[in-house]
Amino acid sequence: MTQTAQAARTAFQDDVVALLTRQHGDIRNLFDEVERATGQDRRTALRQLVRLLAVHETAEQEVVHPFARRLFEGADEVVRERLAEEEGAKETLARLDGMDPGSPEFLPTLRALRADVMHHARAEERYEFREIRRYAEPGALAPLAQAVRAAEAMAPTRPHPGVQGAPANLLTGPVAALMDRTRDAVRKAMGREG
Amino acid sequence: MTFNPLEHRGIPLDRQLRDWRELAVEPVDPDRGDPYTRCRIITMNGIEIEAMLFSHHFARHCPDLDVKRTLARVRYIEAQQQKAVNWLLPGASSVLETTISYEQVAVDLTAWIARMEPDPYLTQAYQFGVLEDFDHLYRYANLYEMIEHRKAEEIVDQLTEVMPGRPTPLHHRDPVDNVREPYDRRGANPLSKLHALTVMAAEQQTMNFYLNVGPTYMEPIARQLYQEIGMIEEEHVTHYESLIDPGETWWEQLVHHEYNECYLYHSFIEQESDARVRAIWELHLNMELEHLRLACDLMRRHDGRDPAEVLAPELPNVLTFEPNKQYLRELIATQLDLTTLGTGYVREAHERFERMQQALNSDGMPPSDQVLDAHREMFGREYRLQTEGEHPVPALREN
Numbered sequence: 001m002t003q004t005a006q007a008a009r010t011a012f013q014d015d016v017v018a019l020l021t022r023q024h025g026d027i028r029n030l031f032d033e034v035e036r037a038t039g040q041d042r043r044t045a046l047r048q049l050v051r052l053l054a055v056h057e058t059a060e061q062e063v064v065h066p067f068a069r070r071l072f073e074g075a076d077e078v079v080r081e082r083l084a085e086e087e088g089a090k091e092t093l094a095r096l097d098g099m100d101p102g103s104p105e106f107l108p109t110l111r112a113l114r115a116d117v118m119h120h121a122r123a124e125e126r127y128e129f130r131e132i133r134r135y136a137e138p139g140a141l142a143p144l145a146q147a148v149r150a151a152e153a154m155a156p157t158r159p160h161p162g163v164q165g166a167p168a169n170l171l172t173g174p175v176a177a178l179m180d181r182t183r184d185a186v187r188k189a190m191g192r193e194g
Numbered sequence: 195m196t197f198n199p200l201e202h203r204g205i206p207l208d209r210q211l212r213d214w215r216e217l218a219v220e221p222v223d224p225d226r227g228d229p230y231t232r233c234r235i236i237t238m239n240g241i242e243i244e245a246m247l248f249s250h251h252f253a254r255h256c257p258d259l260d261v262k263r264t265l266a267r268v269r270y271i272e273a274q275q276q277k278a279v280n281w282l283l284p285g286a287s288s289v290l291e292t293t294i295s296y297e298q299v300a301v302d303l304t305a306w307i308a309r310m311e312p313d314p315y316l317t318q319a320y321q322f323g324v325l326e327d328f329d330h331l332y333r334y335a336n337l338y339e340m341i342e343h344r345k346a347e348e349i350v351d352q353l354t355e356v357m358p359g360r361p362t363p364l365h366h367r368d369p370v371d372n373v374r375e376p377y378d379r380r381g382a383n384p385l386s387k388l389h390a391l392t393v394m395a396a397e398q399q400t401m402n403f404y405l406n407v408g409p410t411y412m413e414p415i416a417r418q419l420y421q422e423i424g425m426i427e428e429e430h431v432t433h434y435e436s437l438i439d440p441g442e443t444w445w446e447q448l449v450h451h452e453y454n455e456c457y458l459y460h461s462f463i464e465q466e467s468d469a470r471v472r473a474i475w476e477l478h479l480n481m482e483l484e485h486l487r488l489a490c491d492l493m494r495r496h497d498g499r500d501p502a503e504v505l506a507p508e509l510p511n512v513l514t515f516e517p518n519k520q521y522l523r524e525l526i527a528t529q530l531d532l533t534t535l536g537t538g539y540v541r542e543a544h545e546r547f548e549r550m551q552q553a554l555n556s557d558g559m560p561p562s563d564q565v566l567d568a569h570r571e572m573f574g575r576e577y578r579l580q581t582e583g584e585h586p587v588p589a590l591r592e593n
Contacts, residue, residue: 018413021341021342021343022342022343024342025342025343026343028344029343029344032225032348111226114225115286118225119286122286125288133412
């Protein structure tokens with residue numbers, strides 16, 4: 001591997017902004033999967049989507065938004081707008097979670113949520129992440145990535161089929177409980193108590 | 195269906211102005227729209243921008259105030275058309291997603307034109323260029339998966355393959371070798387003139403897009419890739435613009451521009467799957483018919499010639515966005531090792547080419563190769579979309 005490729009790789013993998021941006025892509029991939037699947041496959045994909053969304057948003061609320069608030073001027077307003085978007089999406093998500101994936105209102109709700117989530121993700125990337133990259137001290141973003149990874153472990157996008165234990169059990173829990181556990185895991189990774 | 199734009203009346207110019215409400219078009223869906231609808235939007239944006247820039251340059255060379263005023267009035271409407279067209283693109287798309295659509299345009303537009311072009315020298319120019327855009331698509335697609343964890347097939351669908359073309363580092367030629375011979379305006383098929391104008395306008399817009407959006411990326415590899423491919427777009431604009439006969443008068447060129455806009459809007463009305471977008475193509479065709487009439491009047495008055503002498507008697511077959519997979523595979527199999535020498539093409543790496551390569555690529559890896567290297571490190575593979583089987587060139591197959 002060349003030095004440049006090594007540098008590119010490091011820049012891509014160890015930075016909280018790069019990680020969350022890629023998670024935005026993972027979320028969109030899961031939306032596609034839910035939309036294209038049918039029957040039991042759609043249920044499975046939907047569970048994964050709901051979990052990843054819950055975990056991703058929790059990690060952002062616990063790690064990224066507070067960091068942004070301390071970092072740059074105007075961050076309070078930016079974060080407030082992002083939280084309002086997240087709140088709206090969370091309601092639709094809860095509705096979707098309780099819905100029969102075969103029912104006629106399922107796909108329209110899913111598509112509406114997809115549009116909202118994508119709008120939210122782009123706004124984050126443009127108005128929050130960009131400022132974080134601009135103002136954060138070099139080296140400050142890598143430890144934050146660790147906390148996000150701790151959250152990510154609660155919702156593997158491709159769970160190993162044979163996996164047993166806590167992560168596997170979580171696949172069937174309610175969204176609120178999952179968010180609580182994610183919050184705990186993130187706080188632990190950041191060295192704070194819940 | 196035959197259509198002669200000279201025989202149709204459009205909307206009178208003083209009724210073409212739109213207010214802000216009419217310009218506030220609803221964008222297309224970034225994920226679920228027809229990829230070729232996005233391609234048509236990007237193409238028409240490039241065409242309208244060329245119309246505006248050409249008219250500005252014309253005005254700068256024009257001493258007659260009345261003509262300048264006519265140009266300004268038409269150009270203002272064209273600037274509105276450009277806004278209405280380009281604002282169909284959704285704000286939720288990332289710059290890279292739009293870039294991948296730009297490359298899909300470059301591939302399928304140029305390939306189709308190469309297939310339909312009657313003049314063999316011009317055909318060769320399009321065949322040569324398309325293999326480079328094809329490779330750009332592949333490099334950007336790898337960057338896209340690295341940054342956004344999304345696959346380019348979600349953008350191009352299964353309509354355009356994504357795999358190596360002529361390797362991007364080899365596109366850097368001495369500028370002297372980017373200049374082609376022009377067609378002869380007196381003998382050229384009218385269709386050839388439209389083709390050259392269309393591809394030039396599309397590549398010019400691609401160049402402008404990359405040179406503006408490249409620095410909005412924070413990732414060093416993304417910034418560098420846009421720089422490298424942006425320089426190749428400069429070569430492509432040089433390549434395509436030199437195909438046009440510089441002996442055409444300003445008046446004649448103006449007529450060709452307006453006629454081509456009629457041809458393209460007419461073509462896209464025929465194919466458009468999105469009814470809302472089709473309504474815009476229809477409105478714009480009716481505006482262009484009037485712009486063409488005004489341009490023809492100027493030509494008659496100031497050039498003393500009848501525009502019918504230089505135009506086709508009716509519109510040619512509609513320009514079509516459709517898959518060109520087999521055609522591209524044949525070109526890849528037979529023309530990958532071409533480069534240019536003077537106004538022609540050769541297979542050997544001649545001295546001037548080598549000198550340019552040495553100057554640009556000798557100190558470290560070009561960004562277009564770095565991006566593949568970094569992608570392989572991250573995913574253990576490259577990103578490709580090969581719907582029609584293995585790569586036609588054995589050496590370029592992924593192990």
